[in-house]
Amino acid sequence: MTSAVRLQLSPRDVATWRLVWRAVLTGVVAGLLVVAYRALLGTGVGVARRVYARLAEQPVLVPLWLAGAVCAGLVIAAALRRVPAATGSGIPQVKGMVLYGLRVRAAGVLVVRFVAGALGSLAGLSLGREGPSIQIGASAAQAVTATVGASRLERDHLVTAGAAAGLSAAFSAPLSGTVFALEELHRSFSPAVLLTAASAALTSDVVSSVVFGLRPVLDFGAVPVLPVHQYLWVALLGPVAGAVGVVTNRALLGSQTAYGRVPARWRPVVALVLALPVGLALPQLLGGGEDLIRFAETVSGGLGLVLLLLVAKILFTSTSFGSGTPGGIFMPILAVGALTGSAFALLAGHVGLPGGYVPTLALCAMAGVLAASVQAPITSILLVVEMSGRVVHTLPVAGCVLLALLTADLLRGKPIYDVLLHRFLAAGPSAGPAAGLAAGTPDQPYDEDATIELAVELGSAAAGHRIAELDLPAGTRVVRLRRSMHDYTPTSRSILLPGDYVHLVVQLDPSGEDVHARQRVRDLFRHEPGTGQA
Template sequence: MSGSDRRNVPRNDSDDVSRETSTSLHASRKHDTSHAPHIAPRHPRRRQAQIHRFLSDFSRVKWRIAAKGIISGFAVGLLVVLYRLGIGYGTRFATAMYAWLRDNPLWIAAWAAAAVLAGLFVACLIRWEPMASGSGIPQTEGVVTRGMRMRAWSILVVRYAGGLLCGLFGLSMGREGPSVQIGAATSQATGGRLAHGQVDRNALITSGAAAGLSAAFCAPLSGAMFALEEIHRSFSPTILLTAMSASLTSDFVAKYCFGLRPVLDFAAIQQLPLTHYWWLLPLGLATGVIGVVMNRLLLGLQTLMSHVPAMARPIISLAVALPCGMLLPLTLGGGENLIAFMERGGAGLGMLAALLIVKMLFTATSFASGAPGGIFMPILAVGSITGALVATLGGMPDLPIALDAQYVSVFAVIGMAGTLAAATKAPITSILLIVEMSGNITHMLPVAACVLIALFVADVCNTKPIYEVLLDRYQAGHPDNAGAQPTAVRSGVVEYPVEIGSRMAGSALGNVPLPDGMMIITVRRGSRDFVPNPSSVILAGDYVVVLFSGCSESIARTTLSGLCRG
């Protein structure tokens, strides 16, 4: 086929686009392309023309993937809306049932027997599909970044059957983590028809995860940022475009079904005066400590529960739900009712302390059982209690500078962001999420300040991101699972940002230790793209577009992560 004929061949996806130049990837680590028939240093003009033509096709592929993200986002939005409706009904049912049991104690034994049967059923579901246990966010991250596999349809079955059943008994678990995995699984299922190649499919899975969080919280910006900060762990314009298109679509579906009102309607709360900003220091320290404690408590009880037979773990969590539901019904479910209670204010120190301790222990027990449910909303609820507790302590009349009671709700909102950031180490998502959920941007400054202080506390305590630790534990506990095997991909394209202080920043391209099968084909610097040569210096802030062959995308991204991250 002649060069002109090759230019007229239609390209359907990034794998097809990369196939023409894939034979050039077996060059040496110094990027010697003398043996590459399509990209040869003897013909630099021809080489640059081919790469520019390739990048033009790659740009079209990016927008095609974004269009597929819209389709995926619509499907994810519908499924997450159904999940939200089911979980909401389950929490209301559990609250009503525990109130009825308080008045009719003779029926407690029957309820306990039903809880045992439900626990056994949930344990069987988890044994059938381990990938659907717990939050779902670590598993989704593993699929995207570590090449793990997931069975989309079985995950959807377990998430709906197990998650809704646990909701009926009021377990302290949120809908957000499961919504992320539901979105990822839905995108993988639809991606089998929409995607062409693993690179394309991973982009759709990431966008599905973003759409899931967006529909769960009605927060499209947070969904897209979460996909970059937590799931993908790098800032990629292609991923951002795809995640944003899916998030906006799923958010539209959720708002069409639930209305335009924010998930947490905090529009009426007072704005914190600048003269009170010094209170953000103790608030940030408190939320940072509670976030660290929550992180350690979740992981510690998971370790402790690992010594209990798997079939008994959900039964234990359902047994704990009985006294919690009868004595402190506000602790049931993810925590939306608890957050609304903190907004109204008026609770005393004793009540707040009891709610904080019980909610933390109840959440840790529910999560450690492996039941299909998330920890995102419960952590937010714990943060709101912490904020209200700090404000109530600050309002004691014995203090020389007492805090007015009207600011309790403000502290509850700010406390959510600080605790979430300390526990997950995802500060940008924490800030955006609270701002979007409250529907009020005026609180961004105090929220960001509290997040910064809480994140500092978490770093001082050497706290690792909880989802990263959970992913490592899952892989260690399932070494023979097919999901732990990397996905084989012949060729593909990835782009990666070069961070300040990384090994690649400030290095000449010829000195970058890329393994065989990987080649940097272009560098994006600001609004300018150029084809580098071995003497080109890579700067911090650049985006490198890498063509890989003979390895999986997860291996390529792991390699680039070691070179490009500071």
């Protein structure tokens, strides 16, 4: 007698697949929004190039352009006063949502991102689309969670998934979007985060591919494969890329500090006005930098011009980003990296590097400079490989990234988004829009209670200890423990092992005095090399 097979999901599996379907929905919404934003900025930069060309031919029109720039800058400043969470890149704000439970008004962020982004692109500011796209994706996730009634933990997962979807649609890079969510936002490879981020990133990539096609964002031509016996040049390029990444970070942060001395309403105006001489003298620098990367790939001479563009791109990006005008720095940093690689290859060509390897070293330096700036090496490697469509260059790209990262550490460089997040939090809600950093609602910027999932990392303070032995903030409870594929309800005597995943309820002080409770908890479960933990 044959018994019927009964197909039935466990309650945990039902919850998992419900979350996956919500991530897919998030990917669709995020993909549509980011595709629209990507097209809007592309059109704006195209218009800016034509306008500056016209101004170069008819200088009499410059006063009219300046009047328009002042008006546009004041509009951007007014929008940021109403929704300060839309300031700058957007990635620090998303990290704040995931790490600290920051509450941000999604609708306001979306409106300001589109309006201010369009105005900035029409001036040709050196800002990219990736950071705003990540925040747009996170805002799409907020809209989905509000519609479907997700729990706090599901909301955190879906916000992360939305961020992954945003990067995926912005760069047509679903793997990079997924890894970014794990490496930069959560810094742990939680199965739930991985599944939701991958689902959303792949879905948004489908939406992006339908509109923009399947060609890589950086459609490099025939990039020659660097022979193994020429890898010495990669070993020399890595430290150079690392140093340039550190210099770029310091320029960006220094510019932001300098803008702090300018009244908030005039900061975007200053950035837009400074774009005028750049647009007239060096129109190659306008926009995020896709055209500049293509130039760096094909340049065969003119080392002086490449170095001029490299320095000018760093300075122009700093004046654009430091003003707080909404826009990202991923693409400008990639452009800086491509110019760095090209300049190095042209110089090395005089001392033994065979001709034809300029695009190869430009590709390596793009990843190296990005890794030194963001200090997310896996994301940097995958992003360049995906955007260029050249998997065969993974080894030299990875080698350059590791050496650049080492150099950044030796030079005491800090991850740009971590520094921006710390500034964000240091400004606090009371700092208001004048700081250009505050986000959330003034009366209650943080969740009073939040459930978070953390991995117990090997070498962390929590690994090998009982829950009762952990120095958890007051009111924090471990409510669930996942080991292998099984869930347990822990007690105070439960011993945590490396590889475990724990769910904690973190109770934050409603007065806002203990806003770092989440980070204090995360530090217990994370291993930082050099901390002395066994």
